[in-house]
Amino acid sequence: MSALDPAGPRAANLALLWWVMFWGATALFALVMALFALAYLRSDLVARLTPGQWIVGGGLVLPIPILVLLTGTALVLGEQLLPRGDAPVRIEAQAQRWNWSFAYPGGVVVPGETLHLPAGVPVDIVVTSADVIHSFWVPRLGGKIDAIPGHTNVIRLEADAPGIYWGQCAEYCGEGHDGMQFRVEAHAPADFAALMEAGQ
Amino acid sequence: MTSGDKRALLSLVAGFTVWSAAFVLLYALQALGCAYGWSQHRLVLCLAFVVASLPLVWLAFWQSPADDEPASSLSVIALWANRAALGATVLVFLGPIAAVSPCL
Numbered sequence: 001m002s003a004l005d006p007a008g009p010r011a012a013n014l015a016l017l018w019w020v021m022f023w024g025a026t027a028l029f030a031l032v033m034a035l036f037a038l039a040y041l042r043s044d045l046v047a048r049l050t051p052g053q054w055i056v057g058g059g060l061v062l063p064i065p066i067l068v069l070l071t072g073t074a075l076v077l078g079e080q081l082l083p084r085g086d087a088p089v090r091i092e093a094q095a096q097r098w099n100w101s102f103a104y105p106g107g108v109v110v111p112g113e114t115l116h117l118p119a120g121v122p123v124d125i126v127v128t129s130a131d132v133i134h135s136f137w138v139p140r141l142g143g144k145i146d147a148i149p150g151h152t153n154v155i156r157l158e159a160d161a162p163g164i165y166w167g168q169c170a171e172y173c174g175e176g177h178d179g180m181q182f183r184v185e186a187h188a189p190a191d192f193a194a195l196m197e198a199g200q
Numbered sequence: 201m202t203s204g205d206k207r208a209l210l211s212l213v214a215g216f217t218v219w220s221a222a223f224v225l226l227y228a229l230q231a232l233g234c235a236y237g238w239s240q241h242r243l244v245l246c247l248a249f250v251v252a253s254l255p256l257v258w259l260a261f262w263q264s265p266a267d268d269e270p271a272s273s274l275s276v277i278a279l280w281a282n283r284a285a286l287g288a289t290v291l292v293f294l295g296p297i298a299a300v301s302p303c304l
Contacts, residue, residue, distance in 0.1 A: 068291065075300055082301055154304065 001166045003139040008158040010142040013077045020073055024066065081143055083156040087124040089117065089192075095127070095134035095147040095169065098176030108199035114183040115167065118192035119159045128152045135171035138184050144170045159186035205274055212278035215259050215285030222252035226293060234303035245297045253289055260286040 004019075006012040039046050049057070092103040093115065102115050110116055115138075117123045127136045129147035137144035138157060145155040159165065169180035187195060201209075229248055233241035259282035 064291075072295070075295065079300060082304060 001139050001168065005140055007140040007163065007165060008142065008160050010081055010156065010158055011140055013080055014143055017074060017077050021070065024070065028066070081156070083122075083124050083154045087122040087156055089121065089123045090126060091115070091117065091123060092126045092128075093136055093147070094130055095136070095173075095180075096130040097132065097174055098169070098180040100136075100167070100169075100180070100182045104196060104199065106196070106200065108196050110195065110199050114185050116185050116187060116192065116195055117157070117159065118189045119162045119186040120189065122156050122158045125155050125157060126152050127155060132173050133171050134169045134173045134180070136167065137170035138165055138167040140165050141184065146171060159184075162186050162188050162191070204272060208272060208275040208278045211259065212274065212281055214278075215256060215282035216288075218252065218255050218259070219285045219289055222249070222289060222293065225252065226297065230302050241302055242297070245302065249289075249293055249297050252293075253286070256282065256286040256289055 003011065004015050006015045035046070090105060094101050094103070099113060100115070101113070102110070104110060104116075115125075125136065125145075127145055127147045128151065129149045131149060133149070134147040135144050136147055136155060141159055142155060142157040145153045147153070163186055165184040165186065167182045167184055169177055171177075173180065226245060226248055229245055232238075233244060238244060260279070
């Protein structure tokens with residue numbers, strides 16, 4: 001259940017952003033430590049620049065392009081996560097302390113507390129809550145979205161391949177919060193269709 | 201404190217005060233437009249951005265009236281703070297308003 005082990009295009013976007021930030025932060029940290037070492041070991045090199053040049057360079061010239069690039073990356077990748085139009089499949093998810101229940105198109109009921117979805121196609125999950133605020137999160141398939149009582153939020157997930165994935169409530173919701181996990185099963189499209197047939 | 205200092209002090213806080221007000225205004229317009237489904241939502245946001253930028257452009261390129269006094273360090277700092285506010289306005293607001301989906 002790791003966001004760094006993506007199993008779908010949307011989760012891959014988020015993982016990519018994470019790695020961009022990780023390596024960017026690592027490079028900046030290394031640069032600062034190198035300058036720090038330079039100040040001790042070769043202070044004559046550091047002294048060649050005036051304090052004003054250090055302030056403008058380190059305070060404006062360095063961070064502004066980095067922040068613009070980072071923000072731009074986040075906006076571009078985040079934009080690709082938005083549920084535009086209608087996904088082929090739309091499933092309702094309701095959170096209630098401390099479990100999740102799922103409703104399928106056409107009033108289909110599938111026994112058990114597993115979220116079933118077809119692999120290889122985008123799926124819209126319409127998320128709401130019956131009591132307090134929860135958050136719907138399947139780290140390997142996509143982002144997270146709040147489940148808010150009296151309000152519906154839509155998150156689009158996609159699994160590359162059939163398999164079992166796990167989800168977790170990601171907003172503290174009381175004493176059962178840590179155990180509020182749910183199983184997600186991605187099926188081959190034909191299998192998913194059969195499952196929906198059987199549930200009618 | 202001379203009158204020139206008072207003006208410079210006001211000028212020092214003016215730019216980022218306008219920036220803050222613009223931030224709140226744009227956020228409010230973004231939320232209202234989504235809630236009520238405005239058809240010209242992005243146009244409204246862009247217009248609000250232009251309106252908010254006008255006083256900032258004026259502050260950033262407005263020189264104190266020439267009264268044969270050399271510029272005080274406070275007035276120089278105020279001028280550059282206002283130029284920073286104008287830069288921050290363009291950098292922070294323009295991208296999200298012009299290019300990012302305002303609503304889900």
